[in-house]
Every structure is written in structure tokens, then in C-alpha cells.
Amino acid sequence: xxxxxxxxxxxxxxxxxxxxxxxxxxxxxxxxxxxxxxxxxxxxxxxxxxxxxxxxxxxxxxxxxxxxxxxxxxxxxxxxxxxxxxxxxxxxxxxxxxxxxxxxxxxxxxxxxxxxxxxxxxxxxxxxxxxxxxxxxxxxxxxxxxxxxxxxxxxxxxxxxxxxxxxxxxxxxxxxxxxxxxxxxxxxxxxxxxxxxxxxxxxxxxxxxxxxxxxxxxxxxxxxxxxxxxxxxxxxxxxxxxxxxxxxxxxxxxxxxxxxxxxxxxxxxxxxxxxxxxxxxxxxxxxxxxxxxxxxxxxxxxxxxxxxxxxxxxxxxxxxxxxxxxxxxxxxxxxxxxxxxxxxxxxxxxxxxxxxx
Amino acid sequence: xxxxxxxxxxxxxxxxxxxxxxxxxxxxxxxxxxxxxxxxxxxxxxxxxxxxxxxxxxxxxxxxxxxxxxxxxxxxxxxxxxxxxxxxxxxxxxxxxxxxxxxxxxxxxxxxxxxxxxxxxxxxxxxxxxxxxxxxxxxxxxxxxxxxxxxxxxxxxxxxxxxxxxxxxxxxxxxxxxxxxxxxxxxxxxxxxxxxxxxxxxxxxxxxxxxxxxxxxxxxxxxxxxxxxxxxxxxxxxxxxxxxxxxxxxxxxxxxxxxxxxxxxxxxxxxxxxxxxxxxxxxxxxxxxxxxxxxxxxxxxxxxxxxxxxxxxxxxxxxxxxxxxxxxxxxxxxxxxxxxx
Numbered sequence: 033x034x035x036x037x038x039x040x041x042x043x044x045x046x047x048x049x050x051x052x053x054x055x056x057x058x059x060x061x062x063x064x065x066x067x068x069x070x071x072x073x074x075x076x077x078x079x080x081x082x083x084x085x086x087x088x089x090x091x092x093x094x095x096x097x098x099x100x101x102x103x104x105x106x107x108x109x110x111x112x113x114x115x116x117x118x119x120x121x122x123x124x125x126x127x128x129x130x131x132x133x134x135x136x137x138x139x140x141x142x143x144x145x146x147x148x149x150x151x152x153x154x155x156x157x158x159x160x161x162x163x164x165x166x167x168x169x170x171x172x173x174x175x176x177x178x179x180x181x182x183x184x185x186x187x188x189x190x191x192x193x194x195x196x197x198x199x200x201x202x203x204x205x206x207x208x209x210x211x212x213x214x215x216x217x218x219x220x221x222x223x224x225x226x227x228x229x230x231x232x233x234x235x236x237x238x239x240x241x242x243x244x245x246x247x248x249x250x251x252x253x254x255x256x257x258x259x260x261x262x263x264x265x266x267x268x269x270x271x272x273x274x275x276x277x278x279x280x281x282x283x284x285x286x287x288x289x290x291x292x293x294x295x296x297x298x299x300x301x302x303x304x305x306x307x308x309x310x311x312x313x314x315x316x317x318x319x320x321x322x323x324x325x326x327x328x329x330x331x332x333x334x335x336x337x338x339x340x341x342x343x344x345x346x347x348x349x350x351x352x353x354x355x356x357x358x359x360x361x362x363x364x365x366x367x368x369x370x371x372x373x374x375x376x377x378x379x380x381x382x383x384x385x386x387x388x389x
Numbered sequence: 390x391x392x393x394x395x396x397x398x399x400x401x402x403x404x405x406x407x408x409x410x411x412x413x414x415x416x417x418x419x420x421x422x423x424x425x426x427x428x429x430x431x432x433x434x435x436x437x438x439x440x441x442x443x444x445x446x447x448x449x450x451x452x453x454x455x456x457x458x459x460x461x462x463x464x465x466x467x468x469x470x471x472x473x474x475x476x477x478x479x480x481x482x483x484x485x486x487x488x489x490x491x492x493x494x495x496x497x498x499x500x501x502x503x504x505x506x507x508x509x510x511x512x513x514x515x516x517x518x519x520x521x522x523x524x525x526x527x528x529x530x531x532x533x534x535x536x537x538x539x540x541x542x543x544x545x546x547x548x549x550x551x552x553x554x555x556x557x558x559x560x561x562x563x564x565x566x567x568x569x570x571x572x573x574x575x576x577x578x579x580x581x582x583x584x585x586x587x588x589x590x591x592x593x594x595x596x597x598x599x600x601x602x603x604x605x606x607x608x609x610x611x612x613x614x615x616x617x618x619x620x621x622x623x624x625x626x627x628x629x630x631x632x633x634x635x636x637x638x639x640x641x642x643x644x645x646x647x648x649x650x651x652x653x654x655x656x657x658x659x660x661x662x663x664x665x666x667x668x669x670x671x672x673x674x675x676x677x678x679x680x681x682x683x684x685x686x687x688x689x690x691x692x693x694x695x696x697x698x699x700x701x702x703x704x705x706x707x708x709x710x711x712x713x714x715x716x717x718x719x720x721x722x723x724x725x726x727x728x729x730x
Contacts, residue, residue, distance in 0.1 A: 108691045111699050112653040115688045118437060121570070122692055125433070126426075137549045149570055160549075205540075206549040236540040237551055237649050 067100055070322050071129035072107035073119050075136030077241035079109055081268035083295040084241075084314060088135045088158070090296075091315030095322040105129075110139065113238075117142045124150040131156065131325045133318060137208065138238055147171050154330055156321045158314055159208060161334060169332045174317045176337050178208070178310075179215030180371050181344030182263070183378045185292050185310045186219025187367050188346060189261040190227050191360060192290060192307055193220075197228045199259035201250050201273050203266035204240040205233040211381040212265045212294075212310075218379055222367075230254050234269050241267040248272030255280050255289050261307065263292040270294060277305040290355075299351035307355055309347040313337060340372045394719055395665050395672070399679065402708035406701065413696040420701075423693050424686035434685065436571025440643060442681030444469070444635040444652070446580045448659025449677050450587050451631035453668035455506075455520075457591060458624035459604035464509060464524025465632040466656025467531035468502040472633025474535045475501030477640045477647030478543060480556035487559035494560050495579070495637045502633015503626040505531065510625025514618035520625070528656070539649045551649040562642040576638030580677075583631065587670035600624055632656060653684070661706050665713055680706065 072092055074085045092107055104127075110116050116139050123129045124146055133156045134140045140160035144167075147155045151168035161173045189198040198220050202209040217229040232250045234240040247269035251262055255276060262277070264270040270293065277289040281304070293299065293309030317337060324330045337343020346364065348356070356364075370376045407417035428438045448465040455462035462468075476498040485493055509527060512518040536551065543553040562574035591597035602610040603620045611617045635655060644651055662680050666673035687702030712718075 106692065111688075111691075113648065113650050114441075114653045115691070115699065118685070118688045119692065121433065122689060126430070127692060141548060141550055208549055237536060239650075 067102040068130040068326055069102040069128065070095065070105040070131045070133065070325070071123040071127060072133040072135065072318070073116065073123075073139045074107060074109045075138055075241070075267075076110070076238045077267035079107075081241070081270075082298055082301055083267045083270060083293075084312075085109075085135060085267070087296045087312070087314040088133075088318050091318030092133075092322075094315065095319050098319075099323055099326055101322065101326065107133075113138070117146070120146040121149075124153050130154065131322065131330070133321060134158070134160075135314065135318075137206075143171060154325060154332070156318075158317060163334050166332060172321060172330065172332050173334045174321070174337070175334060176312050176317075176344055177339060177380075178212050178312060178344060179218075179378050179380050180339040181310045181312065181346070182212045182215030182265075183219035183222070183371060183376070184339070184346050184364065184368055185263055185308060186216035186221075187223050188219075188308055188364055189216070189263060189290075189292060190220040190223035191363070192355065193224075193227070193261050194287070195258045195260045196224065196226065197230065197257070197259045199230040199251070199254040199262040200232070201247055201254070201262055201264045201266055201270075202231070202233040203235075203247075203269050204238060205236050207381060209233070209265055212263075214379055214381045214384075216263050219367075222376065230257065230259050234266055241269060243269045244272035244275070246272070248276045251276035251291075252280070259289075260287065261290045261292065263294070263310070265294045265310075267295070270298075271301070274298075274302040274305055278302055281305065293347075297347040297349065299347055299349055303351040306352060308352055311345045311347050313343050313345075316343065338372075339368060391667060392672075395667060395676070395713055398712040399665070399709055402705060402712045405712075406705040406708050409704065410697050410701065415694055415697050420690065420694065420697060423689055424682070427686040427689035428682035431569070432567060433569040433571045436565075436568025436573045438678070438682045438685045439568075439573050439577055440571055440638070440681075441684045442678045443576050443580045443638045444655040445658055445662050445680045445684075446584060446674055446677030447635050448632050448655050449662030449666060449673040450584060450670055451506075451628045452659050452663035453666065453670065453673060454587060454591070454600075454631060455624055455628035456663060456668050457604045458600045458621060459607060460510070460513065460520050460621065460624060460628070462506070462509075462524055462625070462628050463521055463660070464506065464527050464629075464656070465659045466652065466654065467524065467528035468505045468629040468632035469635040469652060469656055470528075470531040470535050471505040472498040472502035472630075473636030473640050473651065474531075474538060474553075474647050475633070476636040477553045477556060478538065480560035480641060481543065481554040481646070484557060485559055490557070490559040491562055491575070491637075491641060494641050495634065498633045498636035498640075499630040500633070502636070503630035506629020506632070507622055507626035509629075510622035513625070514621040535647065536649055539647055545646060552644075553647040555646045556641060560641050561645060562637075564642070572643040574638060574642035576642045579634070579637060581674060583634065584670045584674050587631075591670065596623075632659070658684075658706065661710050665709055 077085050079085050079089050123132050131154045134143050135158050137160045140157035143155050143157050144165035147170050148168050154170050156172040158174050162171050200213050220227045234243050234246050247266050251273040264273040273291050277291045280289050290307045291305050293306050295312045298309045299306050410420050411417050429435050451465045452462050476494045479497045480494050509523040513520045539551045539553050545552050545554050564572050599615045603617050662676045665676035683702050687699040690697050691699050
């Protein structure tokens with residue numbers, strides 16, 4: 033009997049909760065239905081990777097503040113790959129988003145199918161060229177000239193290196209990251225043709241983006257071989273590289289090790305070891321995509337961000353200014369200008385190798 | 390009573406789990422509504438629930454069959470990985486006429502999973518190695534082999550994602566248009582059929598009887614003249630084969646290649662599916678469907694709520710297992726209810 037009582041009591045409580053939730057739901061439904069709804073799916077590594085995904089979230093949140101978009105706009109972090117097609121389908125149908133953004137090549141792989149199933153929706157993908165699969169002309173592919181920015185930070189690494197050895201720690205061993213690596217080593221060799229470049233990768237699966245301890249091991253081994261600057265391109269794993277540099281600098285103060293950040297401006301993360309960051313402005317790509325969509329300027333083609341429009345760049349702020357003399361800054365900016373003017377030819381891994389996407 | 394218990398347990402743990410969400414400022418009924426809508430709201434949603442259920446039914450059957458023989462198979466994940474990998478490699482490289490291709494693919498998947506399981510069965514039977522530890526270790530080996538194949542041996546050069554070459558068209562199963570794009574294929578009926586076959590095998594054949602006898606009492610069976618070692622090896626082979634068949638729906642029906650990390654832990658969820666179904670092959674169909682619906686429903690929580698993520702599925706699964714297996718609780722409760730009735 034007591035059981036029965038408590039059951040009916042909880043039933044009443046639940047019913048009340050249900051009514052409240054329903055009324056809240058209907059309220060939010062009435063609000064601003066005409067504004068475009070934007071939805072975004074992040075990549076593995078998570079929104080707080082201080083790097084790739086965080087940059088995307090920054091752009092999204094800026095758009096929420098600065099542009100008139102539907103307050104029901106949202107982004108999700110996938111827990112596993114099986115959720116990706118569900119999210120994309122759901123965003124296109126039930127949630128009824130107008131523009132759907134996929135961050136990174138893993139979620140992007142599911143876009144062509146969804147895009148042809150929902151031709152009236154617009155899609156934008158970062159880091160994948162889906163132009164060949166753009167059958168309904170509703171996908172914008174955003175690419176970055178990662179090799180140009182990497183060349184520049186490679187040059188910086190060579191300028192700051194005292195040992196004549198620089199390192200590269202990549203996340204997942206894929207063509208996209210080789211593109212960074214090739215640009216980086218070419219930049220280092222541009223400054224010092226005899227420089228040695230060490231290259232290692234955290235892994236071969238998407239989990240490599242979120243494995244800081246493995247990245248730290250790789251960095252420690254590189255530093256112990258005499259490398260004194262490491263460029264990390266490993267999303268959330270990159271923290272391991274910064275930690276390795278800081279740890280070694282503490283235990284052995286005779287020589288100094290540096291690291292270079294990626295995607296977001298990471299200079300603030302470990303200010304004493306991070307020389308600069310190779311900014312890849314995913315936030316700008318996301319914001320521009322949304323703003324183009326709102327002002328009816330959205331094009332379903334390939335958009336490329338490079339050094340010339342600061343889509344990729346080296347970051348200089350109060351956290352890292354101490355590392356550079358004015359003449360060094362001038363020299364770096366000159367190299368940047370030479371790349372933009374095509375005086376310096378930066379090799380592109382995508383063009384050397386016949387990999388698509 | 391045996392049927393009543395899992396059903397009551399499910400309802401109780403759903404209520405508990407949903408009430409827990411109110412701690413995070415979400416209305417439990419709202420969450421429940423999302424679950425229902427996401428699992429069964431449209432043809433596509435229902436199709437995805439079924440798609441999720443197929444691997445869970447198969448791994449549930451796999452765990453139960455081994456369990457009936459007294460073996461605890463934690464290795465369904467590794468066995469399904471090997472099954473899926475084998476069928477993906479076979480279907481990408483061996484041109485066959487489309488009439489027999491899917492059948493051949495299914496056989497390859499079952500054999501690969503079966504061999505992966507039988508290895509453990511052999512070591513258990515002949516060397517006395519503990520099957521729990523063995524199967525866990527075999528999971529890691531399977532993960533290693535599959536990533537080696539997907540990344541180095543048979544990598545699809547057209548994508549940056551780690552996956553094997555796409556399968557030949559003859560192998561891909563037709564997706565029923567009824568489900569509006571959800572990849573529901575013959576694999577669904579295959580899994581149902583196999584559940585029935587498992588039931589017939591276990592309860593209507595002498596082999597099944599031997600298997601259950603070994604599970605109940607190894608020494609007594611041995612005294613009675615049953616070849617215990619043979620039964621154990623065979624049980625692990627069948628158990629592995631059932632898990633390996635996951636590759637049929639996933640590779641030939643849904644993905645079209647072997648994708649690393651395609652399984653969100655089907656093999657481990659299969660253990661929960663088996664226990665909720667009390668290791669009865671026909672009951673597992675329903676517990677598989679329930680877990681499929683929970684997985685599908687949970688993924689929509691990410692989209693429709695602020696504070697609850699799809700990890701709620703794990704909470705619900707854990708609660709279900711906890712409540713089902715709380716023997717003491719049930720022995721106290723059920724007689725009381727009987728007395729009342």
C-alpha cells in the first residue's frame with residue numbers, strides 16, 4: 033500500500049513537471065521562428081581542446097552574439113562515430129536547421145549523403161574538399177593553406193633554435209597533418225639548410241587528437257635528442273608537448289626548450305615555452321559562413337583561407353613578445369610577405385601527393 | 390515470474406534514471422519524450438533504432454550462448470571486429486556474382502569471429518586458461534590487427550579517415566526504402582532468424598542439451614560421458630560466430646567498408662543485453678531492441694537538452710543490470726506480490 037501511495041505521489045509530481053516543461057517548450061517555440069537556425073557538429077578532441085574545436089566554438093558563439101540568428105541554434109560534440117549520421121540527419125529534419133556546419137574531416141565524411149537527402153539545406157565543412165560529391169550544390173568546402181602558415185612558423189623555429197634541431201609532433205598520421213609537416217620543415221630549411229627536423233605522430237586513429245600523455249612522451253624523446261623547438265599539430269594532445277617543454281626547462285635550466293601552438297592562439301596556455309601559434313582561423317571560417325548565409329551570400333563552392341587574408345598566421349601578443357627582437361619580428365614579417373607575393377615557393381603536400389579530400 | 394522480473398527491472402531503472410536527470414534541471418518527462426520521439430518518432434528514427442538493435446541482438450546472443458556453456462565471453466567486441474574486418478576485406482577484394490556474394494560475406498564474417506572465439510575456447514579447454522582474461526586480451530589484439538589493416542594494408546586512399554577500401558557493389562545489401570534512408574537491411578531478419586535458431590539449438594537438440602549440461606556442471610557432464618572440451622571449444626566458436634555476424638549488417642548494410650571505431654562498444658553492451666534477456670535467445674530479441682532504442686534515444690539528448698548528454702544511455706544500462714541482478718531484492722519482493730495476488 034505504501035508503495036502504491038508513493039507511486040501515485042510521484043506520478044502527480046511527474047505530471048506537474050510535465051506540464052511545466054510543456055509550457056516552457058511552447059514558449060520557446062513561439063520566439064523568433066523566422067531567424068535562420070545554425071547547427072554545428074564538432075570533431076573528436078572536444079570543445080575544450082584550446083585548439084581546433086575551441087576555435088570553431090568561438091566563431092559560432094561570436095555569430096550568436098553579433099548576428100541575428102535563431103536562439104535555438106546549437107552545436108554538439110559527438111561521443112562516437114556512430115552518432116555523426118544521427119546528428120546530421122536530425123539537424124536536417126527534426127531540428128530543421130538552415131545551415132549545418134561540420135568541423136573536421138571525420139564528420140565531413142557523412143555530409144555528402146545527408147546533403148543529397150536534404151537538398152534545400154545548406155552545409156559547410158571544414159578541412160575537406162567535397163566539391164566532387166557536391167551533387168545538389170549545397171555544400172561549401174572550407175580549406176586552409178596550412179602549409180603557408182607552417183612554413184612561417186618553421187622559419188621562426190629555425191631562427192630561435194640554438195641546437196640546429198627542430199621537431200614536429202602531429203596528431204593523427206594523415207595527409208592533412210603531413211601538409212603542416214612539409215610546410216614546417218621547408219620553412220626551417222629556408223632559414224638554415226642544414227637544420228635537422230624530427231617528425232613524429234601520436235597515432236593513426238582519431239583518438240590521436242586526444243592523447244596528451246602519448247604526445248608528451250614523443251616530445252620528451254625529441255627534446256632529449258637535442259631538439260629545442262617543437263611545433264605541435266595535435267588538437268587536445270598538444271598540451272602534452274607544452275607540458276614536456278615546461279617540465280624539462282624546470283629540471284634543466286642550462287638550455288631552454290620551446291613549443292609552437294596550433295589552430296587557436298595558444299600563446300597564453302604556457303607563456304614561457306610557447307614561441308608562437310600557427311593560427312588557423314576556423315572561428316573566422318565559421319563566422320563568415322554564417323554571416324554569408326544570413327546575407328544571402330552563401331556559395332556552395334570551395335573557400336580557401338591563406339596567409340594573405342590572415343586565415344592562417346603566426347600570433348604575436350603580450351604573451352610571446354619577449355621572445356623576439358624588433359629585427360626578428362621584421363624578418364618574420366618579411367618572410368610572410370614573400371610567401372604572400374609568391375617569391376618564396378611553399379611546397380604543398382596535397383599537390384605533391386595525389387590524395388584527394 | 391521469470392518474464393516479469395526483467396520487465397519490472399527495466400521500468401524501475403528507467404524511472405530511476407529519468408528521475409536522476411531532474412538533478413540537472415531537466416524535466417524527466419521531457420527527457421522521456423525525447424527518448425520516445427528519437428527512438429520511434431519517424432520512420433527514419435525507428436529504422437535507426439532497428440539498425441542499432443541488430444548488432445546488440447547478435448552480441449547478446451553471443452554472450453548468452455557462451456554463458457549457457459558456463460563461459461563468460463567478454464570478447465564479443467574483438468570477435469565482431471574480426472568478423473567485420475574479414476567481411477570488409479573479402480568483399481573489397483573477391484569479385485563474386487551478386488546472388489551469392491552476401492551469403493559468402495556472412496559466412497566469412499561468422500567464420501572469422503568464430504575462429505577468434507574458438508582460439509579462446511581451445512586454450513580454455515586444453516590449457517585451462519581463464520576465458521575472461523583471454524577474451525579481454527584478444528579484444529586488444531583484434532583492435533591492433535584491424536587498425537593495421539585499415540591504416541596500412543588496405544587503406545582507402547580517397548579519405549583521411551582510417552577505413553578500408555569500399556566493398557564491391559555485389560556485396561552491399563539493399564536498404565529498405567520504407568525507413569526513409571535508415572540503413573535497415575536483411576541483416577535485421579537475419580538476426581531474428583538466428584535468435585530462433587539459437588533457441589532451437591539450445592533447447593531442442595542433443596548438442597544444445599550437452600552445452601547446457603556442461604554449463605550447469607562440468608564434472609557431472611564429464612562423468613556422464615559428455616566431451617566437455619569439445620563442447621567448450623564449439624560453444625566459443627558459435628559464440629564468436631554470432632558476434633562476427635555483426636559485420637554483415639554493419640559492413641555490407643550500413644557503412645560499406647571497415648571503419649575504425651565503427652562499434653560504440655556493441656560487444657560490451659551485448660553483455661548487458663544478454664543479462665536483461667536472462668540469456669534466453671528469444672528474450673534477447675526484445676532486450677536488444679530496448680537497448681537499441683536507448684542508444685538511439687540518448688544520442689538525441691545531445692541535441693535537445695542543455696545539461697544531459699548521451700552518456701545517460703550508460704547510466705540507464707548500468708541501472709538495468711544492477712536492478713536485474715539484485716537477487717536478494719527480488720526474492721523478497723516477488724513472493725509478497727504473489728501472496729497479494
